[in-house]
Amino acid sequence: MKTEMAHLQQSAMHNHTAAMLEMGTSLLSQTAEQTRKLTDVETQVLNQTSRLEIQLLENSLSTNKLEKQLMIQTTEISKLHDKNSLLERKMLEMEKQHAEELETLRQEKGSLQALVGRQSGAIRLLEAQLGRARGNGSALQQMMGSLCSKPTGQSNQSGAADEEKKFGDCADLYKAGFHKNGVYTIQINPHETKKVFCNMEAAGGGWTVIQRREDGSQDFQRTWKEYKLGFGSLLSEHWLGNEQIFQLTSRQQQVLRIELTDWDGHQAFSLYDRFQVGNEKQNYRLFLKSHSGTAGKQSSLVIHGADFSTKDQDNDNCSCKCALMLTGGWWFDACGPSNLNGLYFSRGQHIGKLNGIKWHYFRGPSYSLRGTAMMIRPLDF
Secondary structure, eight states: OHHHHHHHHHHHHHHHHHHHHHHHHHHHHHHHHHHHHHHHHHHHHHHHHHHHHHHHHHHHHHHHHHHHHHHHHHHHHHHHHHHHHHHHHHHHHHHHHHHHHHHHHHHHHHHHHHHHHHHHHHHHHHHHHHHHHHHHHHHHHHHHHHHHHSOTTOOSHHHHHHHHHHTSSHHHHHHTTOOSOEEEEEEEETTEEEEEEEEOSGGGSOEEEEEEESSSOSOOOOOHHHHHHOEEOTTSSEEOOHHHHHHHHHHSOEEEEEEEEOTTSOEEEEEEEEEEEOOGGGTTOEEEEEEEESSOSSOSSOTTOOOOBBTTBOOSSOTTOHHHHTOSOBOOSSSOSEETTSOOOOTTSOBTOTTSSEEHHHHBTTBOOSEEEEEEEETTO
């Protein structure tokens, strides 16, 4: 009985030990599994940490690169700013230099204008002296003729009157023996003398020149008053003056000859057997008759008459104000086929210019001529 109890106890203890061993094995297995899981988690954490560290390093490198680029750009901006400051200083210096040069040029221009004024005065004085010398020479010739043909005691008053009549225009001068082109003094009316250029060589001579264009040296875009009184240089480009033209053409019937030269050297002329200009109240209205010549079968001047217009006095038959649009003073109709007082265009610029020196029936409506001359002479010359 005791043996059996002992055997049962021993069997119970063996079973208990086996159970404890099995439990311990189970706990060890669970502990190992947990340890493995923890190891996996730790590995994941380490991997994630490594990736974060790598990304952080990359970000740091990128930041350093951006900082370097920023520093480079900052340096470049600083350099550009310095260059800009230098350019601004140079610009200011150039502006100052240009202002000084401009002021110097203005002073030189003033000096040249003063010199030209003095020279013009000297030329006018010389012309006056030349006119007086010619007048004195003519007076001496008249006195010698009087001594030869009249009694010694006869008055010289009739001789002076003959002299005035003798030099009434270039035709009278030509008849008196003056056969060279040049500037002469004529008697416009009993109270006024006027210097004119006489063409003593063209078409028989004796022509009083009332207009000439040759080099663009004069501005022909002038006022009514300037066209009335005349302007320019008698030895080159000029307009005699509408008032003088009126007085010359109102004394006796005049012939008008217009000579034209193009840029190829071709010359032509237009001739009018009657040329007369009205007074200022009539706006220096133009009267013409009997056109002929080589500058076109038709007249480029309005035969039926037209009033004179300038930029400040519009008397044409067009609402467009021809003197402003085409420039110059002229006998415009509805602008018309001619304007010898238009703008002067040089060679190469003379084609396609409606506001140039135009004579439609010679070279067309948009060809600006190289040279012109308008001359008058009595019909009975």
